[in-house]
Amino acid sequence: MIIKELAEKSFLDDIEKYAFPELVDGDQDYRWCHRYAHDVVTGKIIAGKWIKKACERHLKDLLRSDVYFDSDEAENVVNWFKFIPITDGKAVGKATVLFPWQIFMCCCLMAWKITDSGLRKYKYAYIQVGRKAGKSTLAGGLTLYVMYTAGYFRPRAYSVATKKDQAKILWSAALVMIKLSPELMSIFKPRANDILLPSQEGEFKPLASDSNSLDGLNPLVASLDECHAIKDRNLYGVMVSAFGAQPEGLMLTITTAGTVLDGICTDLNKSGKKVLSGERVQDAYFYMIYEIDKGDDWSEEKNWYKANPALGRQPSIEYLRDRFIEATLSSEEKANFMTKHLNVFVSGADKWLDLDEVKNCRKIMNIEEYYGRECTVGFDRSLVNDITSFCLLFPNELGGADCFYINLLPMQAVKDATDYLRSVYNKAIENKNLEVLDGKVIKNSQLKKYFLWINDNFDVEMFGYDPYKMRETAMDMEEAGLPMVSVSQGVGNMSEPTKKLEELIKNETFAYDDDLFEFATTNAILGVTKMNNVSVYRENIQTDKIDPLIATVIALSCATLQEVKHNVYESRGLI
Secondary structure: OHHHHHHHHHHHHHHHHHOOOOOOOOOOOOOHHHHHHHHHHOOOOOOOHHHHHHHHHHHHHOOOOOEEEOHHHHHHHHHHHHHOEOOOOOOOOOEOOOOHHHHHHHHHHHHEEEOOOOOEOOOEEEEEOOOOOOHHHHHHHHHHHHHHHOOOOOOEEEEEEOOHHHHHHHHHHHHHHHHHOHHHHOOOEEOOOOEEEHHHOEEEEEEEHHHOOOOOOOOOEEEEEOHHHOOOHHHHHHHHHHHHHOOOOEEEEEEOOOOOOOOHHHHHHHHHHHHHOOOOOOOOEEEEEOOOOOOOOOOOHHHHOOOOOOOOOOOOHHHHHHHHHHHOOOHHHHHHHHHHOOOOOOOOOOEOOOHHHHHOOEOOOOHHHHOOOEEEEEEEOOOOOOOEEEEEEEEOOOOOEEEEEEEEEEHHHHHHOOHHHHHHHHHHHHOOOOEEEOOOOOOHHHHHHHHHHHHHHOEEEEEEEOOOOOHHHHHHHHHOOOOEEEOOOOHHHHHHHHHHHHHHHHOOOEEEOOHHHHHHHHHOEEEEOOOOOEEEEOOOOOOOOOHHHHHHHHHHHHHHHHHHHHOOOHHHOOO
8 A cells, every 4th residue: 555655646746747837727738738637637627537547547658658749739739729610609700719628638639649650649539528518619620630630632531420410410510610710711612511621632521320331431530429329339330440541540439428328338438447447458549538436426516527527617507507406306307417417327217227237136047957946937929020038037045036038039130130239139149148030020830849848847837928919829838738828918917017027126136147138128118107007118119129028027927926826936035
């Protein structure tokens, strides 16, 4: 501990040369890059854990010999923004004044270079910052800067999103910048659908993943704006791979947090934290993650600064106080406040289960160890695009349930799936959590062997099933001697077992080891009636798969019925 304290003291002493006390907030001086890092590390500026780590990384890199900080380049990029006008509000047309954190970001991205080659160190950037922080100005201004100064013939730049309208937001901001600036108008030529750089035959345009034109790109700059809602990892992967031929390409992802907990943004957030903590070395990746720290009181105004580095000016403290009051009155507004203003990824207000709580229940289990044991089975059938799921529910010694899953899909459903869904399915296939059957639909003849296998290997008290399109299969299985029980999807049957599942998860007496069950919990929305009955549904029937979850609720419903019949689970405390 003493050695660590001495090392920290030595580090703080070493960085005092970067304090630059003569600088005043508002000075458009590249030295604010160093001063900002110094003030964050020494606690003069309120910042969260990961921004402190980013600033420490910058200051420690100044001691390296294999990379160097190009002060001339840093000065050039700061001066560039003197030609970038404000594009909205009362100050429209006036020159952009960068905040210290913005100077830090721009200078780090542009001025850190590799000693041997002189090329820029950073090719990929992930910036996560609260709403109204000026993200579009930064991304648009940097895109134009790289296009103009990189010295490339025919530089290509793209503003990228899943939909064209979203892709045009950042691009449109750059378009307005140019039209409002005589200096930029002398360099660029804005047009209806693109921005040209005539002197170098360059082009900047918006690009959507649904345009079928992503392959074969060779971008110098790609900006992915507000990626928090994007589930499709293919979009990011395609753009990253496209930079292979560009030694100084820049992939800029700038966003707030959101409610998609299994998308590309959460992947980048986690990767960034591994790099900043030293767990992973990725010298070409730059991360700035502005968010409140775990355990922070979200109602404390001092903590708001961690997610909003220019709070008080952009946005105003009054604006955030108003949003906070709204957040105290509505669970939906609280979720919005946490994601957009405190920059924390959380389940949406309408989402049923907390993913972290679900993951706490995941453990490695071997189904062979359960052969011969009593269980109830929940079955949710699909014919075409949804997942057909069996849930085998075994009472455990914690008074809860251990659940195993058999998930089935026809081959055609996998072929027709979106890129995002296909990545989910491929992971599940790899982990043996999904079986793909030949054909376009799952046939009765294919299902029967699974029912019979389960019945042969376990002491099944009930096979609960949704009667929808199950008449033929159910009759065949009854004739074979299986204990088939129809469980309709009405609130009366599903409400109590749904509540029971949530209770088991929160108490960590539920156990599973299945990718698709976990995926289903991220898509489930809870509806509540005036009588406090609940039901589970999904927002998008094409992409939001919840079938393993429904099978689990059916299995719990059967366990309840079985308990009423002869208290089969009473000794183990499941019900």
